[in-house]
Amino acid sequence: MGTLFGSGIKRREDPRLITGHATYTDDVKLPGLTYAAILRSTYAHARLKKVNVARAKKAPGVVAVYTGADVKERVNPVPCAWNVPNCDLKTPPHPLLAHEKVRYAGDGIAMVVAESREEARDALDLIDVEYEPLPAVVDPEMAAQPKAPQLHAEVPSNVAFTWNVAGGDADKAFAEAAVKVDLRIVQQRLQPTAMEPRAAVASFNPGAGQLTLWVTSQNPHIHRFLCSVMLKVPEHRIRVIAPEVGGGFGSKIPAYADEALVCFAAMDLKRPVKWTEDRSENYKATIHGRDHVEYVELCGTKDGAITGLRAKVYAGLGGYASTAAPGIPTILHGLMYSGPYTIPNVKGTVYGVYTTTTPVDAYRGAGRPEATYLLERLVNLYARKIGMDPVELRRKNLIAKDKFPYTVATGITYDSGDYQAALDKALSILDYQAFRAEQAKARKQGRYLGVGVTTYCEICGLGPSQVAGAVGFGGGLYDSAIVRVYPTGVVRAYIGGKPHGQGEETTFAQIVADEFGIPIENVEIVAGDTEATPQGWGTYGSRTTAVCGSAVKIAAQRVKEKAKKLAAHLLEANEADLEWRDGKFVVRGSPDQAKSFADLALMANVAWNMPAGTEPGLEATAFFDPSNFVFPFGAHICTVEVVVETGQVKILRYIAVDDCGPQINPMIVEGQVHGGVVQGVGEALQEIAVYDEDGQLLTGTMMDYAVPKASQMPKIETAHTVTPTPVNPLGVKGIGETGTIASPPTVVNAVLDALAPLGVVHLDKPLTPARVWAAIQNGKKGGAR
Amino acid sequence: MKQSITLTVNGTDRAVNVESRALLAYVLRDQLDLTGTHVGCDTSQCGACTVLLDGHAVKSCTLLAVQVEGRAITTIEGLSADGLHPVQQAFWEKHGLQCGFCTPGMILTAVDLLSQNPDPSEAEIRHGLEGNYCRCTGYQNIVAAIGAAAAALRSGKRAGAAA
Numbered sequence: 032m033g034t035l036f037g038s039g040i041k042r043r044e045d046p047r048l049i050t051g052h053a054t055y056t057d058d059v060k061l062p063g064l065t066y067a068a069i070l071r072s073t074y075a076h077a078r079l080k081k082v083n084v085a086r087a088k089k090a091p092g093v094v095a096v097y098t099g100a101d102v103k104e105r106v107n108p109v110p111c112a113w114n115v116p117n118c119d120l121k122t123p124p125h126p127l128l129a130h131e132k133v134r135y136a137g138d139g140i141a142m143v144v145a146e147s148r149e150e151a152r153d154a155l156d157l158i159d160v161e162y163e164p165l166p167a168v169v170d171p172e173m174a175a176q177p178k179a180p181q182l183h184a185e186v187p188s189n190v191a192f193t194w195n196v197a198g199g200d201a202d203k204a205f206a207e208a209a210v211k212v213d214l215r216i217v218q219q220r221l222q223p224t225a226m227e228p229r230a231a232v233a234s235f236n237p238g239a240g241q242l243t244l245w246v247t248s249q250n251p252h253i254h255r256f257l258c259s260v261m262l263k264v265p266e267h268r269i270r271v272i273a274p275e276v277g278g279g280f281g282s283k284i285p286a287y288a289d290e291a292l293v294c295f296a297a298m299d300l301k302r303p304v305k306w307t308e309d310r311s312e313n314y315k316a317t318i319h320g321r322d323h324v325e326y327v328e329l330c331g332t333k334d335g336a337i338t339g340l341r342a343k344v345y346a347g348l349g350g351y352a353s354t355a356a357p358g359i360p361t362i363l364h365g366l367m368y369s370g371p372y373t374i375p376n377v378k379g380t381v382y383g384v385y386t387t388t389t390p391v392d393a394y395r396g397a398g399r400p401e402a403t404y405l406l407e408r409l410v411n412l413y414a415r416k417i418g419m420d421p422v423e424l425r426r427k428n429l430i431a432k433d434k435f436p437y438t439v440a441t442g443i444t445y446d447s448g449d450y451q452a453a454l455d456k457a458l459s460i461l462d463y464q465a466f467r468a469e470q471a472k473a474r475k476q477g478r479y480l481g482v483g484v485t486t487y488c489e490i491c492g493l494g495p496s497q498v499a500g501a502v503g504f505g506g507g508l509y510d511s512a513i514v515r516v517y518p519t520g521v522v523r524a525y526i527g528g529k530p531h532g533q534g535e536e537t538t539f540a541q542i543v544a545d546e547f548g549i550p551i552e553n554v555e556i557v558a559g560d561t562e563a564t565p566q567g568w569g570t571y572g573s574r575t576t577a578v579c580g581s582a583v584k585i586a587a588q589r590v591k592e593k594a595k596k597l598a599a600h601l602l603e604a605n606e607a608d609l610e611w612r613d614g615k616f617v618v619r620g621s622p623d624q625a626k627s628f629a630d631l632a633l634m635a636n637v638a639w640n641m642p643a644g645t646e647p648g649l650e651a652t653a654f655f656d657p658s659n660f661v662f663p664f665g666a667h668i669c670t671v672e673v674v675v676e677t678g679q680v681k682i683l684r685y686i687a688v689d690d691c692g693p694q695i696n697p698m699i700v701e702g703q704v705h706g707g708v709v710q711g712v713g714e715a716l717q718e719i720a721v722y723d724e725d726g727q728l729l730t731g732t733m734m735d736y737a738v739p740k741a742s743q744m745p746k747i748e749t750a751h752t753v754t755p756t757p758v759n760p761l762g763v764k765g766i767g768e769t770g771t772i773a774s775p776p777t778v779v780n781a782v783l784d785a786l787a788p789l790g791v792v793h794l795d796k797p798l799t800p801a802r803v804w805a806a807i808q809n810g811k812k813g814g815a816r
Numbered sequence: 817m818k819q820s821i822t823l824t825v826n827g828t829d830r831a832v833n834v835e836s837r838a839l840l841a842y843v844l845r846d847q848l849d850l851t852g853t854h855v856g857c858d859t860s861q862c863g864a865c866t867v868l869l870d871g872h873a874v875k876s877c878t879l880l881a882v883q884v885e886g887r888a889i890t891t892i893e894g895l896s897a898d899g900l901h902p903v904q905q906a907f908w909e910k911h912g913l914q915c916g917f918c919t920p921g922m923i924l925t926a927v928d929l930l931s932q933n934p935d936p937s938e939a940e941i942r943h944g945l946e947g948n949y950c951r952c953t954g955y956q957n958i959v960a961a962i963g964a965a966a967a968a969l970r971s972g973k974r975a976g977a978a979a
Contacts, residue, residue: 041908048916049904049923051852051892058851148842149835226856226864226917226951277854277917278951310857532915532952702911702957709954733861733949741945741955746938770954 035541035551039698043551044536053275056230057307059245064232065094067293067306068151070141070158071315072133075169075387075726076180077162079129079140086157087143092150095300096158097292098141099130106295107261109288109351112253112505113358118194120383120503123183125351127261127288127295133162134182134350135388136726137315139288144296144304167726171347171384172324182350182385191348191383192357196365198440199376204339208330212412217795218401220322220347220720222314222736223394227277229317230307231290233297240268242298246290248273248559249283249529250569253506255561257286257354262294269294273559276531280710281393282317283531284571285354289316314731319720320394322347323360323401329409333417335424339376340368342405348383349390355504356392357383362502363398363490363572369439370406371450371488371664372428377440387726393571395710396771399489407485407776408793411783415792421780422463425486426454436659445488445662446756446764449690453752454486457666457688460750466670474788479673480683481785485666485777491765492577492661492758509656510579511565514543514586516594516649518636520629521553524586527567528579529559533767534699535575539583541695542761546587547628548614565652573663573765576695581759582655589651597635598626600642661756663764665689667708667773669781675789678804680716680782682745687773690752691766700766701749707770708747713739714771715778717797737797786810821885825850826894834881841865841876844891852892852920856949863948866921867891873928875947892920895927902972903927903965912961914952922948926962934970938963 047053084096108124128139141158145151166180173179174189182189205211225247232245242264248254251271259266276283289306297304308316324345331337346360365379410428414421430437432449439445463482470480493499494508511527524543530536540554547554557563567579591611598616599606602624609616616631618624631649634640638647670683687704694700717737721729730736755762775796782798783791790810794802822831825848832847844850844867855877856864865877868890876889895901903926906912913919922945929936929944936944941962942955950958 042911044916045908045913048913048919049892049900049907050895051850051920053916054851055854055917057855058845060849148846149837224951226862226915226949227854228856275916277856278915280951309855310859310862534914698911702914702953705954705956706914706952707954709956710951732859733857734859738861738949738951739955740949741942741959742939744942744955747954747956 035545036695037693038541039696040537042534042537043540044534055227055275055277056232056245056247059232059274061232061234061303064303064305065144065146065300066148066151067142067144067296067304068155069139069289070155072129072136072138072140074133074162074164075136075167076165076182077133078165079131079133079160080163081161082141083159084141087154090150090154090157092146093143093154094146095144095296096141097128097296099126099128102127102295103130106291107263109286110257110260111352111354111356112257113355114503114505115192115194115357115361116503118192118361120192120357121186122191122352123185127292136728137389138350142292142296144300167387167724169386169388169722169726170324171322171345171386174386175345175382175384182387186385189385191352191385194361194365194381196379196441197377198442201339201341201376201378204376205328205330205341208338209333210413210417211328211330212409212416213328214408214412214793216325216327216405216408218321218323218325218404219796220391221320221394221714221718222720222730223280223282223317223320224736224738225278225280225282228308228310228313229283229289231293232303232305233294234303235297235301237301241270242268242294243270243272244290244294245272245274247276247283249276249279249531249571251529251559251561252527252567253569254286258291258294261286261291271561273529276529279531280395281320281397281571284569285318285392311732314736315389315728318353318392319349319389320391321401322391325405327405327409329413331413335417335419335427337372337374337428340374342368342379344379344381346381346383347386347388347391349386349388351390353390353392356390358502358504359393359398364402366441366443367399367402367490368406368441370403371430371486373430375440388722395707396768399768400772400775403487403772404776407780411780422458422484425484426451429486443490444659446659446758447754448488448662448664449752449754450486450664453664453688453690454666456750456752457668457686460686460748461668461684479675479785481671481673481781483669483777483779483781483784485773487773488662488664489769489772490660490662491573491768492657493572493574494660495658496656506568508568509654510567510582511652511654512579512582512586513565513652514583514590514650516590516632518633520549520632522547523555523557524583525557525564526579526583527565528570528575530570530575533570533575533703534696538576538695538699539580542580542583543587546591549628573767576763577661577759577765578655578657580763581761582653584760585655586651586653589653590649593649594628594631596642596645597631601626601634601640657758659758661758661764663689663691663766663769665769665773667777669777671781671785673782673785673803675807678800678807680798680803684748685745686748687770688750688752689766689769690754691764692755692762693753695763703766704749704770705747707768708774709739709744711771711774712744712778715775715796715798717799719797819882821882823884824888826890836882838881839877840879840881840884843881844876850891850893854917854920856917861949863921863925864918866924866948868924868928871931873925892923895923901927902968906961906965906968910957910961910964912953912958918948918950922950922958926965930966930969935966
């Protein structure tokens with residue numbers, strides 16, 4: 032057994048990142064480079080009467096100007112690639128540049144290409160656009176009403192889909208239930224805010240007919256495929272390189288019009304073109320997340336056994352259906368309504384609704400944070416109604432560890448779990464009873480402390496491919512690796528995933544080095560270039576370690592099998608008599624008779640003496656398609672003090688106990704938890720994308736959108752339990768999104784626990800001081816809810 | 817309109833012909849090929865573009881290049897002539913970065929912070945990062961890294977004084 036698996040070694044990607052020698056997309060420079068800038072609609076909803084680019088074309092440095100009319104015959108619209116079945120999905124065309132109508136403030140209207148960034152930007156101001164403004168609608172529930180302004184002629188009431196999920200008989204459960212609770216919950220729209228804005232650089236070689244696109248992408252193979260569709264260029268003529276990528280959180284999954292336009296211009300002009308959004312543009316033109324208005328209900332017995340859940344959800348899609356948008360509030364949300372509990376009867380309806388806003392797609396957690404949040408809020412409300420401790424109520428309903436694999440009412444099967452153990456661990460770290468005593472004491476002193484406890488499980492490690500196909504995902508969900516051994520015994524693994532901060536250049540090297548018994552310095556992981564890497568499906572949905580890491584493991588095992596065959600041949604021994612010890616194949620009982628990995632690497636690559644019928648070379652490719660998703664789980668606890676005079680929330684402690692199975696690199700796992708929790712705390716306390724009624728984004732810069740700062744965020748205490756999954760050879764589950772999934776309800780339930788004596792029953796995120804203060808005043812007047 | 821200016825960048829005098837309106841961040845990136853300086857916002861919030869100007873952390877997206885004529889600029893590429901600076905080393909050791917985009921600005925901000933306050937408390941470190949955003953790490957390991965770098969710098973100074 033290797034020694035690196037489980038070791039928190041330093042990251043191998045860091046030396047280039049801490050010295051400024053990494054290459055992000057905007058760092059790419061090419062001879063003859065031109066720069067693009069995109070004119071974006073200032074109206075949320077309008078007919079385009081006229082787009083006059085004559086003056087812009089004559090501006091200094093301008094090489095070309097393109098409008099929607101110029102490009103519409105030569106390109107295809109931006110595709111939606113998750114065509115969820117059985118929900119009457121309507122995805123009207125999303126033109127690369129608008130030519131009849133604009134449907135959000137930020138919709139592209141024209142693109143300028145110039146000799147410099149500044150000249151391109153200057154020329155945008157010279158384009159005259161005549162708009163015929165139409166009414167805006169920004170709220171998904173309002174947009175689904177019959178008289179709402181309609182975005183797309185072919186989509187009445189803006190309802191893009193109506194998706195239903197049901198298991199058991201929820202209506203009967205509610206009719207018979209002794210206790211029912213219900214809430215209207217607004218899960219606010221969020222702006223993902225990867226620190227690196229999106230960018231694209233395209234270069235076209237007309238002689239070879241080859242297009243190269245450098246792009247901020249979490250999934251370069253998907254970008255190659257979708258760019259091929261948009262540009263009508265065969266896939267093998269497109270090379271997509273995702274170089275260093277500065278965070279994504281889902282926002283760099285989708286295909287955007289922008290990179291396709293950059294490619295189009297590079298081909299049209301036969302010059303390389305670069306486009307980089309600035310932050311204000313990012314906030315308008317890069318996808319947003321969440322945006323649900325939910326009507327949810329829970330029912331159960333008087334002694335706290337949950338018997339049913341119902342949900343009706345209006346999920347905002349924005350102006351168009353982005354790449355994965357239909358799958359997020361359905362497959363990744365509605366199927367998870369049971370969470371970690373035994374809820375026999377579930378019924379949900381999700382309406383996907385077009386609104387005159389920036390498109391909404393996957394944002395860290397993507398559907399599961401919303402499901403976890405509504406469930407955990409309902410559970411607390413239920414506990415309050417029957418006067419039971421919310422921890423006890425959870426404990427009573429958690430799926431027991433001997434029930435796995437466990438099929439929930441929505442039909443999906445959880446792989447493995449020990450939910451009680453995680454809860455117990457978290458409670459003991461806090462000393463829950465001691466905190467309750469402290470809380471009671473503090474209340475007598477006029478101080479308001481609260482505690483929130485979340486038990487969660489989530490679905491990730493997407494996917495199996497067969498399920499992907501069944502749920503309309505426009506691709507596979509396997510992943511891949513090529514493990515290639517060089518003559519000198521050093522190794523490169525080319526992977527289908529594309530890490531962008533998650534550290535797989537380190538964790539995957541740990542897997543390979545362990546398998547071959549070689550120093551980790553002799554292993555390099557290569558990702559992001561479609562020319563070098565096998566077909567993969569990208570890094571999102573906490574899938575890369577579980578799926579792509581398994582492919583790495585299997586490919587390395589295949590290499591080792593071949594090396595063993597070669598060793599047996601060279602040692603004139605039977606394979607069965609060989610054992611692997613300290614990085615060598617050794618003849619059992621004859622320790623001098625051995626071949627090291629380096630010996631075998633050399634011989635396989637020079638092929639002077641191979642076993643009969645064995646090909647030269649030492650490499651293997653593996654495609655791994657898991658048999659199921661993985662379901663990480665855990666328990667999070669937050670304690671808070673609310674300053675009732677100001678409404679300010681102070682987090683006292685934040686405890687995260689997560690189970691992602693065996694940890695390849697605990698340091699990296701912990702880092703993922705920290706980052707995920709803080710994103711969720713941001714969602715709970717301060718982040719919100721705000722539109723005015725005309726569809727103008729009021730949180731359009733970092734001055735207005737409240738990205739969490741160091742001084743605002745708590746120190747997080749982490750711990751874990753280890754429950755392997757049977758669905759992949761590493762036994763690992765995902766950890767990239769658990770923090771963002773678990774922390775919003777944990778923080779909100781803590782605050783509402785603190786405010787309970789003041790008569791406050793529910794508050795929507797984010798719990799800004801203004802909202803909390805207003806709720807306290809309202810509660811005092813007896814006007815809670 | 818273009819102007820010719822001279823800057824001392826990472827210890828070397830560099831003459832550049834810049835647009836009057838050119839921001840220092842873009843001159844460093846586009847004209848001097850120092851792409852370790854990143855641009856993450858357009859309102860001076862995020863701090864990814866932080867460089868040292870005469871030893872003090874400044875946001876290079878908020879300065880015109882012509883404003884810093886004749887002055888000394890240190891970018892992430894020039895932080896350490898040989899080997900890693902103790903702050904860089906600590907970011908590596910403590911897993912103080914994930915995607916790396918905010919990292920150059922974080923590191924240079926920390927260098928300035930520690931030059932002014934060699935033994936900061938956790939709260940002082942967090943406050944010192946007011947102008948630098950990170951979306952990946954939740955800041956916890958950045959704070960730990962800066963604390964570790966402070967200790968390393970202090971013990972290095974003591975070792976230097978003893979020698």
